[in-house]
Amino acid sequence: MIRYTLFVFFFLMLLSCSNDDDSSSSSELSGTWSLINVSGGFVGLDHDFNTGIVVWVFNESSNTVSITNNNTDDSIEDLLPTGTYDYSIETVGENREFILDNINRGNFEIMDNQLTINEQFRDGFNFTFIR
Template sequence: MKNLKLLSLLFIAFVFGNCNNDDDKNAVTTLAGKWKLIETSGTIAGTTDTFTPGTITWNFNESDSTFTVVNNNTEEMAQDVFDSGTYPFALIASSVANSTCVQTIELDEIDYGCLSITPTTLQINQGYADGMIIKFTR
């Protein structure tokens, strides 16, 4: 009986001791899917515009290299980047030497800068050319 209790205790310790939270390791980091525009900033004027998540969405379709914008912004002066519609995009290996920028993105055949993706955030940064920094959330 004593051995059975000890064996049971060891089994429980083994089962619970080997549990880990590896969700972050398995999280997929991809451009595909819907992104909500939350902020644009920069340019030579140094402006910043923020948007309620969901007001403007971009949906990237990697199979045909297009993204669809649904823009419900009513603020005329805000930098909301694109009107509603479907546009082409291309991902390009960065040619910026000694940079943390690994990949750039062309939107509607225009270089918009470095692409940075996590499972919940997307940032497009053209700051190196006095351009915009565009931030999204899932």
């Protein structure tokens, strides 16, 4: 009887578990994100942006992102000018990669209302956004 009870207990525990390892789902990407920091690159850039200077609005139903870029300093990396671009997310091994305008922009992660796109694997930049 004890074995049966233990078996049922462990079986119910297994059923109640969920896969929380994926810190983001695609629906978490929808909405408005402000670029707040760009760092890295060959020269070791580290620049903070005020919220609202560079804004990305993701539309998951059309897989587009509308970028409003009000950065007037051309010497500071801000990725793309104002416009609407196609995007996709591809899973490669353990990594989720962000494809923007048919260019792989790097690893993609959302955690605690912070979006990070990291292209430092090729001496690129690390882009940090918040909601």
